[in-house]
Structure formats: C-alpha cells, structure tokens
Amino acid sequence: MPRPAVAPPARKVPLRKLLRAASVACGVQFGLVWLCGPLSGLLVQPLVGHLSDRLAPASPLGRRRPFIAAGAASIAAAVLTVGFSADLGRLFGDDITPGSTRLGAILVYLIGFWLLDVGNNATQGPCRAFLADLTGR
Template sequence: MPRPAVAPPARKVPLRKLLRAASVACGVQFGWALQLSLLTPYVQELGIPHAFASLVWLCGPLSGLLVQPLVGHLSDRLAPASPLGRRRPFIAAGAASIAAAVLTVGFSADLGRLFGDDITPGSTRLGAILVYLIGFWLLDVGNNATQGPCRAFLADLTGR
C-alpha cells in the first residue's frame, strides 16, 4: 500500500517578523474605523442632509470595485522591476494616501472657509462639503489600495 505524500516542512517565519508585517493592517483598520465611527456625523455637521449621507458611502464599494483588482494586478506583475518587492510600494503609497485623506477630512471645514464658505451656524458649507468628499474618496482609495497588498504580503511572507 503506497504511503500518502507528505508536504515538505513549511519555512519557519519568526513571530516578531510576522507581527511587524501584520501590524500594517492596523493602519488600514484605523482608516475603516475612522470612516464608520466619525465621518457620518461629521458630514451632517457640514450640512449634508441625512438622506444624502448614504450616497457618500457609495465611495467605498465603487473604489473597492476598481482599485483593489487594479492594485492586485499591478503588484503581482512588479516583482522584477522594484528593489522594494512587489507589495511594499503599494502599501507605502496607500499609507501616504490615507494620511493625506485624514488631514483633508480633518481640515475640510477650515479649507472650505478658504473657498468662501459662510461660517454662520446652520448654513450649508459647500466648499467644506466638496473638500470633505474628496478626502473621503481619497481615504477609501487609500484603504482599498493598501488592504489587498497587506494581505498578499502576509501570504508571501508565510509561504501559504
């Protein structure tokens, strides 16, 4: 009776290295948590009616539909071209995008004043809303651009 084939022993990855690589996902999850907990009330504070706030949330699925497959395809093809590896350039670009988006969203009311928004209470601030929407979209793109390569990086690292 033939013996079943045994898989070769998996390459050991030090726990410290695995934790460092997995910590990248903390930044991505921070971006998603920021959107879910803070940004809907903030968009209403800027003057977007509650009925239209749900339209703002279309940014995530639409950017995920486009960005994740594109970034995945590009990062899989980058191996010989980059000394940083296949995933790190996309993780770095996504992290920079997340940082820029958080700053844009955080200062959207102030930036709206530069565009001539009225600061009286209860007024709709169109400039701030536009800056906010750009920052919100950028945050979604950054999260989606970073999430796929982070997962693939962990898979590359562990060899599974």
C-alpha cells in the same frame, strides 16, 4: 442718534420636528458616503493587485511595499483632509456666518472620505498578498 437694528426673535421649532427634518438629510448623506467604499473597492483593489503582481521583484522595496506605502500616504492625506475640511472649505470661499450651507467644506469632506476609502482599498490587497508571499504559498 439712530438705534442699532435688532434681529427679530428666532422662532422656536420643536426638537421632534427638527429631528424628523434632519433624519431625511442624514439618510441621504449616509447613502452617498456608504456608496464610496464598495465602488472604490470594486475598482481599486483589482487594479492595485494586478499592478503589484506585475511589478518586478528586483525592486529594493519588493513588489508589495511601494503600494502599501502609497496607500498609507493616501490614508494620512485623507485623514488630514477630513479633519480640516471646514478650514479648507473656507479657503474655497465658504461663508462662515451662522446658517450658511458651507458647500465647500461638504465637498472637501466627501472627497477626503472617498480618498480614505481608496487608500484603505489600495493598502488592503497588497497587505494580504504580502502575507501570502511571506508564507511561500
């Protein structure tokens, strides 16, 4: 009867060395993620502000509320996307074995995070303008 294959013992890596290696990847990820907010704000807020200013006030919801509702829906979708990024990555073919990269989950997470920034920026401008509309200035 053949003996089952036994994996070789894992080599121990000192925690200090592991943290140094991970800190490089951490810095790159933070740089990429922090870039999403300013870029989406630069593009989304002026566009949504312009569109909400030009919307006819005869709409039953007014000029600002449709954009606030769309931004809130985008935020909700983004939170769900980020929260289920591992599961969605698995749907896109990620390998779930230990040590695998899970590129699909990473991409889904980044898209969800970017969508969260876009939703925040799409909501923030019309909310400020709505407050100004309420004060009559």
